Amino acid sequence: MSSESSRPRRHRSAHATLSAHGEPWVWITAGSLALTIVMIVGLLAFIAVRGAATFWPVPLELVQLADGRRVLGEVTQQEPAVAARGEAAARPARRLMRSGDFAATGTHSEWIDDAAIVGTSRPEWATVVERMEGGRLHGFPKRLLHGAELVAEGPPAVWEAFTREHPAARRRVHEIRRIDKVERGSLQRELRASRLAVVRAGLDFGAGSAQQAAAAEAAERVAARVAAEERELDERTSALRDQNAGWAVEFETASGGTTTVPLDGVVRGWQPNRLSPAGRLRLYASRWAEFLADDPREANSAGGVFPAIWGTVVMTLMMALLVAPFGVLAALYLREYASRGPVTTAVRVAINNLAGVPSIVYGAFGLGFFCYGLGAGIDELFFEASLVADGQPTFGTGGLLWASLTLALLTLPVVIVATEEALSAVPNSMREGSYACGAGKWQTIRRIVLPRALPGIMTGLILAMARGAGEVAPLMLVGVKKLALDLPVDGTFPFVHPEREFMHLAYLIYDVGFQSPDSQAARPMVFTITFLLVAIIALLNVAAIGIRARLRRRYVVQQF
Amino acid sequence: MQVADDTKRAETAGGAADAPPTDRLLAVAAGREVDAEVHEAVLQEPPVLEVDRFNLWYGAKQALHRITMPIPLNKVTALVGPSGCGKSTLLRSVNRLNDLVQSVRITGDMRLNGDSIYDPRMDVIDLRKRMGMVFQKPNPFPMSIYENVVYSLRIDGERNRGVLDEVCEASLRGAALWDEVKDRLQDSALGLSGGQQQRLCIARAIAAEPEVLLLDEPCSALDPIATGKVEDLIQELRGRYSVLIVTHNMQQASRTSDYTAFMYLGRLIEYGPTPDIFTKPVLRETESYVTGRFG
Numbered sequence: 001m002s003s004e005s006s007r008p009r010r011h012r013s014a015h016a017t018l019s020a021h022g023e024p025w026v027w028i029t030a031g032s033l034a035l036t037i038v039m040i041v042g043l044l045a046f047i048a049v050r051g052a053a054t055f056w057p058v059p060l061e062l063v064q065l066a067d068g069r070r071v072l073g074e075v076t077q078q079e080p081a082v083a084a085r086g087e088a089a090a091r092p093a094r095r096l097m098r099s100g101d102f103a104a105t106g107t108h109s110e111w112i113d114d115a116a117i118v119g120t121s122r123p124e125w126a127t128v129v130e131r132m133e134g135g136r137l138h139g140f141p142k143r144l145l146h147g148a149e150l151v152a153e154g155p156p157a158v159w160e161a162f163t164r165e166h167p168a169a170r171r172r173v174h175e176i177r178r179i180d181k182v183e184r185g186s187l188q189r190e191l192r193a194s195r196l197a198v199v200r201a202g203l204d205f206g207a208g209s210a211q212q213a214a215a216a217e218a219a220e221r222v223a224a225r226v227a228a229e230e231r232e233l234d235e236r237t238s239a240l241r242d243q244n245a246g247w248a249v250e251f252e253t254a255s256g257g258t259t260t261v262p263l264d265g266v267v268r269g270w271q272p273n274r275l276s277p278a279g280r281l282r283l284y285a286s287r288w289a290e291f292l293a294d295d296p297r298e299a300n301s302a303g304g305v306f307p308a309i310w311g312t313v314v315m316t317l318m319m320a321l322l323v324a325p326f327g328v329l330a331a332l333y334l335r336e337y338a339s340r341g342p343v344t345t346a347v348r349v350a351i352n353n354l355a356g357v358p359s360i361v362y363g364a365f366g367l368g369f370f371c372y373g374l375g376a377g378i379d380e381l382f383f384e385a386s387l388v389a390d391g392q393p394t395f396g397t398g399g400l401l402w403a404s405l406t407l408a409l410l411t412l413p414v415v416i417v418a419t420e421e422a423l424s425a426v427p428n429s430m431r432e433g434s435y436a437c438g439a440g441k442w443q444t445i446r447r448i449v450l451p452r453a454l455p456g457i458m459t460g461l462i463l464a465m466a467r468g469a470g471e472v473a474p475l476m477l478v479g480v481k482k483l484a485l486d487l488p489v490d491g492t493f494p495f496v497h498p499e500r501e502f503m504h505l506a507y508l509i510y511d512v513g514f515q516s517p518d519s520q521a522a523r524p525m526v527f528t529i530t531f532l533l534v535a536i537i538a539l540l541n542v543a544a545i546g547i548r549a550r551l552r553r554r555y556v557v558q559q560f
Numbered sequence: 561m562q563v564a565d566d567t568k569r570a571e572t573a574g575g576a577a578d579a580p581p582t583d584r585l586l587a588v589a590a591g592r593e594v595d596a597e598v599h600e601a602v603l604q605e606p607p608v609l610e611v612d613r614f615n616l617w618y619g620a621k622q623a624l625h626r627i628t629m630p631i632p633l634n635k636v637t638a639l640v641g642p643s644g645c646g647k648s649t650l651l652r653s654v655n656r657l658n659d660l661v662q663s664v665r666i667t668g669d670m671r672l673n674g675d676s677i678y679d680p681r682m683d684v685i686d687l688r689k690r691m692g693m694v695f696q697k698p699n700p701f702p703m704s705i706y707e708n709v710v711y712s713l714r715i716d717g718e719r720n721r722g723v724l725d726e727v728c729e730a731s732l733r734g735a736a737l738w739d740e741v742k743d744r745l746q747d748s749a750l751g752l753s754g755g756q757q758q759r760l761c762i763a764r765a766i767a768a769e770p771e772v773l774l775l776d777e778p779c780s781a782l783d784p785i786a787t788g789k790v791e792d793l794i795q796e797l798r799g800r801y802s803v804l805i806v807t808h809n810m811q812q813a814s815r816t817s818d819y820t821a822f823m824y825l826g827r828l829i830e831y832g833p834t835p836d837i838f839t840k841p842v843l844r845e846t847e848s849y850v851t852g853r854f855g
Contacts, residue, residue, distance in 0.1 A: 339662075429699040436655060436774075437712040437764065438689030447715070452702045554748065555702035 044534065051531025054524035055287035057272040057280050060126040060138060062254060063097065063112060064119040071112065072126055072138045072254035073097040076520065098520065100128065100138030104255045108135065109520045122273045125155035129251065130267040135298065135518065137259060139251030145260075147246035162249060162269065169247060169264040172240045179237055181485075187226045187233075194222040200385040267297075291528065295485055300512050301522045305529060310487050311480070311502035312536060315404050316469045318498075320461055322408040327415030327464075328450075328457060334416070335423040336445055348420075355413035363474025366406030371398055371478060394499050398479030400488040401498035406478045407471060411464035418463065422456020423449060451555045458548035462541055469537045472506040480504045482511050505533040585845050588825050593625060597842045599832030602819055605632030608802040609654065609772055614668035616646075616653060618661070623649050625826045626668070631772065636794060636803040638817035638834065640810065640850070646826040647806040651774050654804065655691045656684050673771060689716075692765025693774040697781045698757035700749035700764075705741050708749045708760055712768040727767050735763035736793050755786025759793060766801065773797065775805040779812065791816050810850055814838045822846045 058074045065071065077096040084090035093114040099105055129137040141158035144151040144165075152161040194215075201215040247263035267290075270283055294304030338344045375395035379387050383394040395401070426449050434444040472480075481501040488500045509529050516522035584594050607630035616624040624646045631637050639647040649658065656677065658664045670677040677687060689712065701708050709728045710718070718724060728745070732738040737759045741752070749760055758778060765773055775794070779787040794816045797803055807813050813820050814834055821831040822845075830837065830846040841847045 427699070429695055429697055430701060432657060432660075433693075433695060433699040433701065433761070433764075434711075435657060435660070436688060436691075436693035436695075437715065438685050438768070439711075439715045440685055443715045447703075447711075448701050555750075 047527060047531050047534060050524070050527035052528075054528040055284050055291065057128070057270060057275055057283050059122050059272050060128065061097070062121050062123050062126060063117055064121075065112070066116050066118050070254040070256075071097055071099050071110070072101070072123075073099040073109070076109065096520070098136075099254075100136040101253045101255060102135055103259060104253055104257050108518045124274045125159075125271060126273055127159075127251065127269055127271050129249075129261060129269040130302070131261060132265045132267060132297065135302075135521070137251060137253070137261065139253040139259060142250040142252045142258060144263075145246070145248045145250065158249065159271070162263075165247060166263060166266060166269075169244050170267075172244050173264045176237050176240050179233055184230065184233055187229055190222060191226045194219040196385045196389055199389040203384060203388065292532075296483065299516060300482065300508060301516045301518060301525055305503075305505065305508060305532065307485055307487060308503040308505045308508045308529075309532070309536065310489070311400070311484070312469060312505045312533070313540075314489055315400060315407070315502065315504065316465055316540060318400065318404040319407040319411065319468045320465050322404055323411050323415050323464055324457075324461055326408065327412050327460065328419050330412075331416045331419035331423060332445065332450075335420050336441070336449070351413050351416050355417070358473075359410055359471055360473040360477075362406055362410045363477035366402055366409070366474060366478040367398070370402040370405055371396060375399075375402060398477065398481075398501055399499045400479060400502050403475050403479040403502070404498075406474050407468040410471065410474065411468050414464045414467060415457075415460040418460025419453065419457050422453035422460070425456060426452045454555060455548045455552040458544060458551060462544045462548070465540055465544065466537055469540065470506055470533070472504070472510060475504055475507060480507045482507075482515075505529055505536070509533070583845070584829065584843065585824055588827050588829075594827060594829070596628070596828040597830040597832075597846075598629065598828075599830075599836060599842070601833050601836075602630060602632065602831055605630070605635065605819075607631055608633040608673060609804070610671045611650070612669050612671065614650075614653065614670060615666060616649060616658070617665045619663040623826050624653070627828050629821060629828055629831055631802060631804055632819060633802050634799055635818040636798050636805060636816055637819045637821065638813035639804065639806045639821050639823060640808075640813050641823035641829075642849075643808075644825075645823045647823055648776055650823070651693075651776050651804060651806050654772070654774055655688050655693055657693075659684060689768055690771045691774060692762075692768060692770035692772075694758070694761045694765050694776065694778045696777045698754055698761055700752065700757045700760055702750060703748070704746045705749045705752070705760065706745040709763050709767050711764055731763040731767040732760075734766050734797070735759045736789065736796065737763055753786070755782050755789055758782060758786065758790055762790070762793060766797075770801070772802045772804060775803060777806050777808060780808065787812075810838075810852065822849060824849075 060072055061075055063071045063073075074097065075095050076098050079091075079094050079096075081093040082088075082091040094111050095114065096109055096111055098109045099107065102108060123140070125140050127139060127141055129139070131137060141155045141162065143153050144158045144161045151165075152158045198212060198215045198219050201209070201212040205211040244262070244264040248260050249263060249266065251259050251261065253259055268283075268286070270279075275283065291304050292309065293306050295307060296305060297303035334344060334347065338347075375393065375397065378395040379393050386392055386394055387396075430448050430452065431444055434448045439447070479501050481503060484501045484503050486497070486500055488498065488502045489496050509526055512522045512529065513519075513526040587594055609631040611627050611629045611631070614624055614627045615622065627646075627650060639650065641647055652658050653666070654670060654672075654677070658666075666678065669679075672687070672690060676682060701711060703711075706724075706728055707714065709731050710724045713724060713727060729738060729742075732741065737756060740756060741747075741760075749757065752760060758781075762775075762778070779790050782790065791812060794803065794805065798816075798818070805813075805817065817834045819832065820834045820837040822829045822837065822841075824845075830841060830843050832841070837846060838850055841850065
């Protein structure tokens with residue numbers, strides 16, 4: 001304090017109050033921002049860490065219990081002891097083990113008190129087997145059989161034989177699946193088309209007409225050809241199946257039993273306790289690859305989510321394509337053409353209010369208006385045969401088109417408001433300059449106002465996409481399904497199938513997380529899917545922001 | 561309110577001057593109509609544009625009072641006067657930009673080479689194509705330099721590359737900008753400096769071979785060097801184009817124009833050859849304004 005007089009003093013007037021200097025406000029505002037950042041970063045980091053950890057191979061522990069039981073599994077959770085407090089009883093330290101022996105124990109995971117454990121070990125040959133059906137299996141490789149012949153016995157020999165034979169067996173499984181899905185699928189479509197042609201001929205020309213007879217004859221020819229080709233396919237698939245038949249691996253489980261798994265029913269197997277770091281990485285990468293590129297298995301709790309990724313991306317892009325022209329045109333009329341007055345104000349207020357309507361209401365509207373109204377009308381006009389033949393609506397039910405339209409409606413206010421802002425930010429001097437050159441109103445809008453407002457319009461679209469991609473409630477009503485393996489965009493003519501139902505990542509989160517029979521096993525999947533959804537939305541946004549930056553450089557930057 | 565303020569200012573200004581020159585201005589401020597002092601020399605020139613008893617109201621407020629003035633062909637005519645005297649309004653009435661303002665009402669007429677501008681049958685888009693206009697703040701369009709210059713041809717649907725190239729070069733040369741931008745015609749016009757942007761706007765205005773060129777304080781947003789270049793350019797345009805320029809800068813008016821009109825509170829006060837207005841005006845009011853004693 002004594003040095004204060006020697007230093008140059010800060011001159012602070014006696015009247016300068018705290019609020020005039022405003023330091024507390026700097027602290028409060030900065031604190032709020034910091035809190036927000038911590039929450040956002042924390043949430044994202046949590047999702048990323050948990051989501052990325054799902055596929056990392058965790059060691060298997062063999063636990064010997066005091067009552068003589070043995071459990072082999074991954075420790076997924078550990079809880080410290082809880083002391084008795086009031087009414088609540090004390091609880092010893094315990095751990096949750098994912099046991100992977102459902103056939104014997106009837107449970108996927110169990111809590112084990114630490115006190116009941118006699119000893120734990122990490123046996124070298126403890127193996128995790130991902131099966132096509134029946135979930136995971138934890139055990140020790142015992143024998144590899146080919147029919148009655150014993151190919152190998154003892155873990156090292158069995159595993160060596162397994163790694164030799166397994167890839168070929170899997171290749172045959174994939175080939176069978178491809179034949180069923182692609183070749184058989186196209187035959188079935190052909191057959192259905194010919195049957196529908198008969199029904200359509202009956203509707204158009206009357207039952208028993210010459211045209212219907214001709215169509216029926218053609219349908220019979222098609223049916224005969226399809227039957228012949230199907231027989232051929234059957235031969236091919238049964239040949240493949242025969243090659244796989246007989247091959248089986250026996251595993252000894254921790255409870256002492258033996259479980260036999262057909263070789264082609266094993267998706268992959270690994271010994272987490274003897275994996276090298278490189279092996280761990282390879283396994284991790286291969287599980288991610290399956291997750292990103294394959295169809296789901298076992299009620300969506302295993303396998304991949306490719307159809308859901310595809311559905312999410314296609315639907316979001318389609319929504320953006322639908323909402324952009326509508327929103328921009330509406331905003332153009334409101335800002336550039338409509339005269340200012342109470343009506344315009346009322347319309348503007350109404351649009352802002354639309355943004356606050358709960359999204360499920362849009363879903364109900366979409367179901368009632370698009371699916372049951374428009375869709376049923378389209379079906380009656382163009383797909384009557386299908387409706388009559390097998391009572392199947394084409395457009396009269398939920399589908400990609402209706403879902404995109406519903407979300408477009410939902411995000412329309414965002415786009416209109418953002419576009420209006422962008423239009424009003426275009427300097428009037430530019431419009432006047434254009435008029436002074438003899439341009440008409442539309443020429444001015446098209447050549448001057450719109451290009452200049454494009455970056456702002458893009459901002460609106462980005463907001464709309466972020467909102468639309470994360471929306472679940474309305475989608476459940478207008479076309480998202482738990483399982484829909486026929487992609488809305490694929491290689492069969494006409495390549496885009498806007499009437500098809502589709503899968504969506506956000507809905508998958510709900511489905512896997514809350515509708516799954518094995519919730520403990522599904523939980524890591526939920527994190528991974530969430531991580532993926534956030535990453536996809538971020539990616540779409542980054543792309544849109546990149547486009548916006550380019551537009552801004554081109555049309556807006558003004559330097560002196 | 562505006563009128564009252566101006567009245568007060570006129571009174572104090574008049575009171576402070578050594579030779580009170582403000583009889584006519586006081587009359588105007590009091591709302592009386594006065595006759596404009598138009599020199600004989602102006603009337604002998606062939607006119608390109610005739611303003612004929614032109615009145616204009618913004619809502620209830622009258623902004624222009626019975627303006628009658630011929631604008632001589634191929635000469636530079638400057639409009640001077642204190643802020644709010646209606647110079648810009650008059651200029652924007654010539655190409656009917658005021659049509660965009662909802663509450664505007666006019667009486668009287670203007671004639672461009674004999675064609676009535678406010679004739680209901682006159683197509684306002686055709687009319688604007690016969691004029692070029694440059695604004696206070698440079699307003700290049702968000703497109704390339706080339707496309708800025710040929711904008712008025714583009715909106716007419718001109719696609720012939722040869723024609724466009726020729727017009728672009730001629731206009732940029734006419735605006736003394738060609739040498740500075742000829743190597744980057746496809747670059748964004750927004751990357752030019754303020755002075756270059758304003759000359760680009762002039763190039764854009766003369767690209768359509770306008771019958772009259774309207775400049776609304778073209779140098780007010782520019783630094784002295786850029787201002788000098790634009791003034792030199794106006795000197796070069798003299799004799800080839802009929803130019804009507806609004807300016808606040810007395811030196812600029814005296815340097816660049818052939819004729820000068822002094823306006824006050826929406827009235828034309830005096831109008832004559834620039835040397836006469838600046839050295840021997842008929843009215844003392846004009847003298848006191850151009851010498852900076854009030855305004």
